[in-house]
Amino acid sequence: MAKERKKYLHVCLTPALIDQFDIKGAIVVVIDVLRATTSMCVAFSNGAKKIVPVAEIEECRTYKEKGFLIAGERKGEQIPDFDFGNSPFSFMNKQVEGANIAMTTTNGTKAIQMAKERGARDVVVGAFPNISLLCKWLIEQNENVCLLCSGWQDHPNIEDTIFAGAVARELSNHFYYYQDSALMADMLYFIANIRKKYFMKNSSHYNRLIHLNLQKEVKYCLRWNTHEVLPVLIGDALYDVSNREGDFYEIKSTILKEQYGAVSNHKLKSESLKE
Ligand code: 3SL
Numbered sequence: 001m002a003k004e005r006k007k008y009l010h011v012c013l014t015p016a017l018i019d020q021f022d023i024k025g026a027i028v029v030v031i032d033v034l035r036a037t038t039s040m041c042v043a044f045s046n047g048a049k050k051i052v053p054v055a056e057i058e059e060c061r062t063y064k065e066k067g068f069l070i071a072g073e074r075k076g077e078q079i080p081d082f083d084f085g086n087s088p089f090s091f092m093n094k095q096v097e098g099a100n101i102a103m104t105t106t107n108g109t110k111a112i113q114m115a116k117e118r119g120a121r122d123v124v125v126g127a128f129p130n131i132s133l134l135c136k137w138l139i140e141q142n143e144n145v146c147l148l149c150s151g152w153q154d155h156p157n158i159e160d161t162i163f164a165g166a167v168a169r170e171l172s173n174h175f176y177y178y179q180d181s182a183l184m185a186d187m188l189y190f191i192a193n194i195r196k197k198y199f200m201k202n203s204s205h206y207n208r209l210i211h212l213n214l215q216k217e218v219k220y221c222l223r224w225n226t227h228e229v230l231p232v233l234i235g236d237a238l239y240d241v242s243n244r245e246g247d248f249y250e251i252k253s254t255i256l257k258e259q260y261g262a263v264s265n266h267k268l269k270s271e272s273l274k275e
Contacts, residue, residue, distance in 0.1 A: 007176070008144045008176050009146075009171055009176065010179060011147045011149070011165075011168060011182040013149050013184075013185075016155075018118065026143060027146070028148050029146070029147045031163050031164060032107055033159040033163050034159050035209075035217060036109065038127040038129055039071075039091055041125065041227045042092060044231055045228075046091055048240075050101070050237040052068070052101070053108075053238060054102050054104045055109055057079055068101060069084065071104075072105065073085045083095075100237075106153065107152060108150045122232055122233065125230075125231040126163065128224050129225065130228065130230060131224055132170075133225075133229070138167075141248075147168065158188070158199055158202070158206075200218075235259045235260070237259075
């Protein structure tokens with residue numbers, strides 16, 4: 001019997017490069033370590049029902065009338081009149097339990113939308129709090145993977161690249177590195193492990209957040225495996241699929257049925273079996 005080919009692992013260092021990769025049918029992991037994808041993990045771990053990632057502020061605001069809590073940040077600061085900004089600590093809150101949340105951030109939510117629009121099979125959220133569970137799930141899926149670093153306004157950044165490198169290292173026995181960017185991320189992670197403080201302290205977004213007096217948040221975002229959650233985009237919202245019963249396609253179909261109600265089976269099939 002022919003040996004099955006290993007799947008590819010891409011690392012896309014910034015959303016500006018996304019069209020260099022064929023992500024149709026692949027799993028895209030959106031990474032925004034400081035702080036969007038970390039905050040999403042925290043929100044789910046505190047019981048959020050779903051999170052709708054929205055690129056623009058105005059669109060996010062419209063969700064308030066639909067009974068959602070709205071969260072958003074620009075330049076690191078909470079958007080006035082929103083319920084939350086983008087602090088992981090703000091989602092450690094009773095209000096979050098069972099809540100529907102709409103969220104807009106400078107880079108993270110935009111990257112999620114971009115991956116979806118380009119026909120990814122699945123879009124999943126990655127950050128240090130859920131790194132091990134994420135890697136385990138990616139290995140089980142046996143599908144091409146693209147690690148999409150949100151970066152900062154279309155520029156690569158150190159923290160997302162280091163995280164991509166940590167994931168790449170963990171997956172390296174199971175996947176082919178597709179481009180040098182995967183190897184670059186892997187090497188940066190290796191070097192950063194030796195000089196952790198040097199890399200973080202010289203990163204632009206670290207310094208942006210430190211100027212906003214957010215040292216504690218940065219420290220929190222860099223802790224590994226603090227939240228066993230796996231937020232996956234299903235239809236228009238992220239759901240934590242980590243503790244749902246059944247196989248992944250069953251979970252997707254159930255959630256899509258909830259979203260679309262009695263819409264045609266055809267629609268359901270085309271969404272849930274997108275491969
Ligand atoms: O860019 C983003 O999506 C945010 O995570 C940036 S911030 O950390 O909230 O400034």
